[in-house]
Amino acid sequence: MSISLAVPNDIIEIMELVKSCIIDLEAHKIYQWNKNYPTVDHFEGDIENKSLYIFKDGGVNQGIITINETQPLEYKKLDWLIDDSRVMVIHRLAVKPIFQRQGTGQRLMNFAENFAFNNDYDSIRLDAYSGNPRAIKFYENRGYKKIGQVFFPGRTLPFYCYEKIVR
Template sequence: MIRLAEEKDIQTILEITKSCAKSMISNGVFQWNDEYPNLSAFQNDIKRNELYVLELDKVVKGCIVISTLMDSEYIPIEWLTKNENNIYIHRLAVHPELQGKGCAQQLMSFAEQFAIDNRYSSIRLDTFSQNKRNQKFYELRGYKRLGNIHFPKQSEFPFHCYELVL
């Protein structure tokens, strides 16, 4: 089941994202670290009603942020659609024990259906340039790679921006 996150879910979400960061780092992917994702980001997501969790047997096992806010880092990207009526995906995470079992697909399908149901023109996101697994994941779903942005607190390497026109 996918539902809106609540304050009581934050500790579990942080544990999941820390496990994801540890798993990525052990595979040479330095995408997440101690600074990101963090408590304040998830608290803001909940306040804006943009954080969703995947529950399996009443236990939170993953999360996704579906936002209408365009981060300033995205401004230079030549998007396929106008900068209006878009949603942005952030902080997609599934506990490493469940990765490869369709949970991320389920969360992305939920986000895509949400966008369709609410008549958004596209879905935008970024993923780390060194995370080939994520790039393949989004490209197989039909997302088009458009350009790069940088998050210096996270990595010296760029993040690729993607868009799916609905």
């Protein structure tokens, strides 16, 4: 079991994971991701920027998470818990459906939170699609505080924005 930076050779497995997640989300009438987001370009950029991490167990890709300092412009209009001094942002957390509810998402979030703490970030920010009740419950159970909501192009429902102080 390991979490490590994704490399270009991982991209095919990553896109297969994303495709399986989209199919699973749509089967549950959750239209969070689609052919326009996230794309291979997003993940190739994450790999190039060394911000995409992959969780493998027995050589099998079970989940991914992107962590960096990039905040969507939509975040600017929210009243966050702290200023922007040292903020880490979580993007594109995904767990292959056959591995969901087995602790993979928890492991990825533990990794991200430890990364933030060990690298002197003050807080972690993220957003969750309001039409995805499992994701919302997942973050709230981990102590993330709902700050507000934003809208992203191509989505009818808002995304709830969360923050957790790590210092």
